[in-house]
Amino acid sequence: xxxxxxxxxxxxxxxxxxxxxxxxxxxxxxxxxxxxxxxxxxxxxxxxxxxxxxxxxxxxxxxxxxxxxxxxxxxxxxxxxxxxxxxxxxxxxxxxxxxxxxxxxxxxxxxxxxxxxxxxxxxxxxxxxxxx
Numbered sequence: 001x002x003x004x005x006x007x008x009x010x011x012x013x014x015x016x017x018x019x020x021x022x023x024x025x026x027x028x029x030x031x032x033x034x035x036x037x038x039x040x041x042x043x044x045x046x047x048x049x050x051x052x053x054x055x056x057x058x059x060x061x062x063x064x065x066x067x068x069x070x071x072x073x074x075x076x077x078x079x080x081x082x083x084x085x086x087x088x089x090x091x092x093x094x095x096x097x098x099x100x101x102x103x104x105x106x107x108x109x110x111x112x113x114x115x116x117x118x119x120x121x122x123x124x125x126x127x128x129x130x131x132x
Contacts, residue, residue, distance in 0.1 A: 003027045003118065004045070008038035008052040008064060009080070014103060018051060018080075021110055035059030039067055047075065048121060049114075054081040054088065062088075062095060069096040074124055076117050080105065 005027045009015040019029045030045065032038035035056045042050070050068050054061040065077045079092045082103040089100045098120075099113050 003048040005029050006032065006038060006041055006045075006047045006050045008032045008035060008050065008056065008061070010034065010053060010056055014053075014080075014105070017105065017107075018110070021107060022114070025111070025114060033057070035061065035064045038064055042068055042071055049117060050075060050077045052077060052079055054079055054092075055083065062092060065092065065095050065097055074128075076121060078113065078117065 003026070005022050007015060007018055007022070007029055009018060009031070010033045015031055015033070019031060022029045030041050030047075032041055035052075035058050038050070038052065050064075052061040052064050052068075056064070061079055061081070065079060068075055068077050073096075076098040077096065078099045078101060079097045080101045080103060081088065084100070084102045092100045098117055101110065101113060
């Protein structure tokens with residue numbers, strides 16, 4: 001099954017690295033460089049996961065997180081940032097982030113996080129299917 005991922009990252013180097021990791025894992029990746037662009041894509045498409053930078057040119061990644069979760073409460077959002085802090089991480093988790101990753105990204109850690117998320121996501125989907 002091909003998983004569809006929305007990547008919202010304004011740094012071209014980080015965007016390319018993350019997109020490559022996702023593509024090598026068989027994911028179809030849509031990329032956005034701003035929060036508004038990402039939200040437009042989210043409104044038009046179905047995604048299994050969103051990866052979003054905190055500091056975007058137009059919106060906070062935390063605001064994007066809230067809007068993404070309002071759009072689909074089961075949608076996983078992984079927040080990434082070059083400016084980590086405990087208050088920011090706590091805020092992201094309280095707003096529904098699946099995880100909070102620090103840049104520069106460690107590829108092994110990113111892959112492990114993706115594996116955990118997709119295992120979790122499959123359980124959520126199976127649970128939803130069984131309830132119907």
